[in-house]
Amino acid sequence: MPDFQQVQPSPSSKVSPVVKAQLRAFVDRISLLYESSEKIPFHNFEHVSHVVMSGSKLMNRIVNPDGIDYKQNSTNVALQIHNSTYGISSDPLLQFAVVFSALIHDCKHTGLTNVELAALGTPEAIKYHNKTIAEQHSVDLAWKILMESKYKDLRACIYSNEKELVHFRKLMVNAVMATDIADKDLKSYRENRCELAFKDRAEKDIDPMDRDRKATIVFEYIIQASDVAHTMQHWSTYQKFNVRLFEERYIAWLNGHLEKEPSLGWYGGEIWFFDNYIIPLANKLNKCGVFGVSYHEYLNYAKENRKEWEMKGQAIVARMKADCDAKYAKQLALKMNEQVVVIEEE
Structure with a gap:
């Protein structure tokens, strides 16, 4: 997570009409990767839209938390929110990644579980070695589309350098993989990591690595809770x-x-x-x-x-x-x- 910095809104920070158009086009394109409700009754675009709205609601609770005196100096307010949210409030890329990941997390879902896909020996099951098959396939499909030249302005708005690109992709992969709740190894790993990270939760995290670990866990919980x-x-x-x-x-x-x-x-x-x-x-x-x-x-x-x-x-x-x-x-x-x-x- 980034260190604290108060972001002042400015005209230059507004999203351009070109980026808005590309974002709409991208969402439309992703929506076509979901089957109709007649073919796939649950894992379709209505479910995904519900997950997006739920994720947005939880993220809004973080960015605008209770228990803060909003009448005080704006810098002090921003710093308090930063400290109490493990830096999430200072990371707009993470906030966007929540909605983005929710949007793409079930792309091309077949209505079958990963166990069933593995049993069928589908090309994706072979490609991903029977691990988080549907989730990895969704990530690859969405990422390939995002990398198309027609979305270059959208990409430039999401990240401006290699470091931000790597950070965004890592967030997206972690989020979508977190929706695979049937993998026992992943489930055990996440539970152990959570227990360690929040064993002695403090209001302010001094250790940056500890803060980042907690922020990552919170991010994954947002996606998991939104998915169900x-x-x-x-x-x-x-x-x-x-x-x-x-x-x-x-x-x-x-x-x-x-x-x-x-x-x-x-x-x-x-x-x-x-x-x-x-x-x-x-x-x-x-x-x-x-x-x-x-x-x-x-x-x-x-x-x-x-x-x-x-x-x-x-x-x-x-x-x-x-x-x-x-x-x-x-x-x-x-x-x-x-x-x-x-x-x-x-």
Whole structure:
């Protein structure tokens, strides 16, 4: 993270119309890398837009924190915010990287997990040696597009030298890789690093390396929390995306990529996910100490959604299955006939 410097707004710091046009064109181009909701019900551009907005909200909580006397000298205010946010407030490149990474993190998602992609032996699985396959593919696709000549002014606005370029790419890669929550090795590494970094959290970090480590962890938590933000928001939002994810997994089952029909473990799986990932993640937001009331909002919604799911989940799962059975009746009939043939042959 950069050392403290108060940035005074000036006309020259405004984004030019050319850069704005290139940014819009880039977003449009990235949006085309996401399949329609009919083909990929969950991992589509609506999910990504939701992640972008959630990431922006969390970043705004950091840049404009509670507990600061904004009536005092502006330099003192900026310095306090810098110290209390591990330097994140002084790093506009990181702030932009949050939104950028959220935008590109699921490019060309196939609706399949990394385990399923590895089992299929796809070209991407081979290329990335079965590690964070979808995430690495998304990064490579988006980076290749950003490097096209038509976005040169946009690139010049994002970074002005080699050091900033390396910093931006590292931020983007770290953020997107952090969304792979199924990799046990990566998960263990992140948890150990977080425990070490925030074991004795201080209001002001003297050691620059310690400050950078904490800022990196906070950055990754923003992306992780934003990626599953629907579970920590209103019940209706949680259910909207839960239904879409179920349908996506149902399609994977129909196509032979999932061994068991998803309704068989969905109810208990959601409870496990709340208890072992969502609620602990909401508590980690508090441990960082930079998100203000957002921590309470996320944790309270997570607990309420978990409680309501425990009461209503089984009926909801039955309804989701019935809806998918009806919607994909032809494909389901074919699958059932194929299974009958296999049994008879055995």
